[in-house]
Amino acid sequence: MKKFIKVALLLLCDIMIILSASYVALVLGFEFSLATGEELRGDINSYLPVNVIITIAVYYLLGLYRSIWEFASIHEAGKVIIASFISSLFYFTGNSIFNGSQPETYYIIYFLLLLCMTIIPRFFYRVIRTIKRGYVSHNSPEKRIMIIGAGRAGNLLIRDIFSSDKFWNCRVVCVIDDDDSKTGSRLHGVKVVGTRKDIADAVKKYKVDEIIYAIPTATNADRAEILNICKETKCKLKTLPSIFQIVNGKIDASNVRSVEIEDLLGRPPIVVDLEAVAGYLRGKTILVTGGGGSIGKELCRQIAAHSPKQLIIFDIYENNAYEIQNELKRKYPNIDLVVLIGSVRDENRVDSIFAKYRPNIVYHAAAHKHVPLMESSPTLAIARSADKYSADRFVLISTDKAVNPTNVMGATKRICEMIVQAFDRLSDTEYVAVRFGNVLGSNGSVVPLFKQQISEGGPVTVMDPEIIRYFMTISEAVSLVIEAGAIAKGGEIFILDMGQPVKILDLAENMIKLSGFKPYEDIEIKFTGLRPGEKLYEELLMEEEGIQSTQNELIFIGKPIEVNAEELFSKLENLRNALKDENCDIKKLIADIVPTYTGYISS
Numbered sequence: 102m103k104k105f106i107k108v109a110l111l112l113l114c115d116i117m118i119i120l121s122a123s124y125v126a127l128v129l130g131f132e133f134s135l136a137t138g139e140e141l142r143g144d145i146n147s148y149l150p151v152n153v154i155i156t157i158a159v160y161y162l163l164g165l166y167r168s169i170w171e172f173a174s175i176h177e178a179g180k181v182i183i184a185s186f187i188s189s190l191f192y193f194t195g196n197s198i199f200n201g202s203q204p205e206t207y208y209i210i211y212f213l214l215l216l217c218m219t220i221i222p223r224f225f226y227r228v229i230r231t232i233k234r235g236y237v238s239h240n241s242p243e244k245r246i247m248i249i250g251a252g253r254a255g256n257l258l259i260r261d262i263f264s265s266d267k268f269w270n271c272r273v274v275c276v277i278d279d280d281d282s283k284t285g286s287r288l289h290g291v292k293v294v295g296t297r298k299d300i301a302d303a304v305k306k307y308k309v310d311e312i313i314y315a316i317p318t319a320t321n322a323d324r325a326e327i328l329n330i331c332k333e334t335k336c337k338l339k340t341l342p343s344i345f346q347i348v349n350g351k352i353d354a355s356n357v358r359s360v361e362i363e364d365l366l367g368r369p370p371i372v373v374d375l376e377a378v379a380g381y382l383r384g385k386t387i388l389v390t391g392g393g394g395s396i397g398k399e400l401c402r403q404i405a406a407h408s409p410k411q412l413i414i415f416d417i418y419e420n421n422a423y424e425i426q427n428e429l430k431r432k433y434p435n436i437d438l439v440v441l442i443g444s445v446r447d448e449n450r451v452d453s454i455f456a457k458y459r460p461n462i463v464y465h466a467a468a469h470k471h472v473p474l475m476e477s478s479p480t481l482a483i484a485r486s487a488d489k490y491s492a493d494r495f496v497l498i499s500t501d502k503a504v505n506p507t508n509v510m511g512a513t514k515r516i517c518e519m520i521v522q523a524f525d526r527l528s529d530t531e532y533v534a535v536r537f538g539n540v541l542g543s544n545g546s547v548v549p550l551f552k553q554q555i556s557e558g559g560p561v562t563v564m565d566p567e568i569i570r571y572f573m574t575i576s577e578a579v580s581l582v583i584e585a586g587a588i589a590k591g592g593e594i595f596i597l598d599m600g601q602p603v604k605i606l607d608l609a610e611n612m613i614k615l616s617g618f619k620p621y622e623d624i625e626i627k628f629t630g631l632r633p634g635e636k637l638y639e640e641l642l643m644e645e646e647g648i649q650s651t652q653n654e655l656i657f658i659g660k661p662i663e664v665n666a667e668e669l670f671s672k673l674e675n676l677r678n679a680l681k682d683e684n685c686d687i688k689k690l691i692a693d694i695v696p697t698y699t700g701y702i703s704s
Contacts, residue, residue: 118218121218165180185212189215215346246271246304254317260289280296309338328340381583393422404464413436415441445465459495463494491529499517517534523666548612552612555613563628565627567606568631672693676694
């Protein structure tokens with residue numbers, strides 16, 4: 102409605118301009134005497150309605166009512182010149198045919214008047230904005246910005262920054278681009294001053310406060326390399342997302358976001374066959390345990406996007422479940438969504454849910470997070486119910502901590518994998534597990550902890566300077582989980598090739614630099630020592646597991662290990678009974694189930 106009003110007002114203004122230009126040209130042509138040109142004025146009056154209609158039509162066809170005039174530039178001015186010339190040409194031709202010849206000077210004056218009077222109101226808004234911008238900049242601290250990328254995205258971004266209300270006190274002072282031929286050229290008056298090797302010098306020379314990375318089409322490796330250079334400058338870093346993340350294809354200042362640690366990893370994203378996934382999920386009743394957690398929420402988002410028959414979210418924490426419920430209802434108002442509160446430890450509750458809803462697919466994402474706090478796993482109840490009520494597939498979310506575990510959490514996760522592999526041989530339900538490393542930004546992970554510590558001024562706590570971990574994004578982890586369910590045949594443990602591991606110390610230093618501080622000077626890093634059950638590095642594959650490739654080059658399958666189901670279930674029953682005794686040596690029983698568990702030392 103607001104846009105319609107603006108166009109209507111501009112249209113009315115143009116009609117007044119056409120009328121004014123017609124009569125003022127006549128006055129100027131006859132030395133300010135209308136009486137001298139009385140006959141000619143009659144000719145103008147008779148043809149004027151036609152001239153108005155033709156001129157407005159020409160303006161419309163050349164886009165003078167589609168341009169955003171607060172961004173008016175030479176391009177828009179060029180369109181006004183062309184439109185005014187064409188309109189004047191039509192006026193000369195039409196009036197000459199129907200009313201005879203007018204003096205040629207009249208049409209020249211008319212063209213010049215029409216051109217000037219059409220441009221003035223269209224550029225008036227920009228002039229006012231520029232004056233206001235200069236006043237604000239003069240009376241408030243100016244933020245000096247460097248743009249990385251002199252392509253289309255950088256060009257549009259500079260223009261948008263110049264015009265946007267959000268950037269009143271900002272000025273783009275230089276541009277960086279790896280194309281040497283662009284060095285010395287200008288974008289909207291801003292000079293391209295060099296390539297990535299010149300970033301540090303340019304920051305000092307132009308006193309840059311903020312760097313915006315504006316190459317959405319760049320590879321992950323190039324993006325990571327350039328951002329790693331930028332993070333050493335102590336400037337605040339922002340970026341445009343990669344081109345596939347800019348959904349509407351529009352590039353402007355609203356796309357800019359802060360640089361996150363995952364932008365520095367440089368690993369290509371996981372690519373999932375969406376068609377295969379969509380066919381696998383569409384029309385199915387799907388249960389997600391732990392649906393309010395970091396992984397569970399993203400699972401629910403991606404599942405909801407592929408038209409399930411019904412999505413059931415089961416979580417012990419009602420606040421998390423409430424958040425994802427509201428999000429999905431807003432985005433998918435027609436989805437059949439059921440949100441249930443309860444614990445997966447409650448076998449009767451679990452059984453009643455399966456009996457009532459009969460899920461086709463189960464994603465078991467309910468889990469403890471922290472190594473020192475983990476004590477037991479309730480996966481057996483979920484797995485039994487999936488078998489009892491004939492679910493098609495059961496997908497367990499596992500962890501690299503299940504490989505040669507040194508803590509109770511990792512050992513119980515390995516027990517979960519053993520349960521899944523045992524049930525797969527006994528049941529018509531297809532049971533699989535998905536094993537991956539740390540997830541960036543998940544609840545309780547190291548990244549949010551570091552962010553909080555940095556915001557509080559430090560210190561940032563790292564257990565050991567040599568500790569390393571594998572990392573992936575939440576969306577990648579969930580894509581892997583969903584694809585595993587799509588290609589599973591039963592009994593597999595799917596493993597992601599997560600690239601090179603990352604030193605946690607490097608991660609801490611990079612996050613401090615991304616925040617504009619200097620490690621060990623502005624923000625202290627404190628080493629706290631390994632916690633009980635932690636190890637310096639994580640493994641994704643046990644020695645006895647082989648490895649098999651899949652259709653996705655980043656996804657592999659660990660060869661299923663033979664598990665004696667009868668013996669396993671007997672030991673699990675002993676473990677269940679032992680939990681009633683507070684003085685029982687639980688670790689000893691766990692070590693008996695998981696031979697690779699090294700966290701138990703017998704006395």
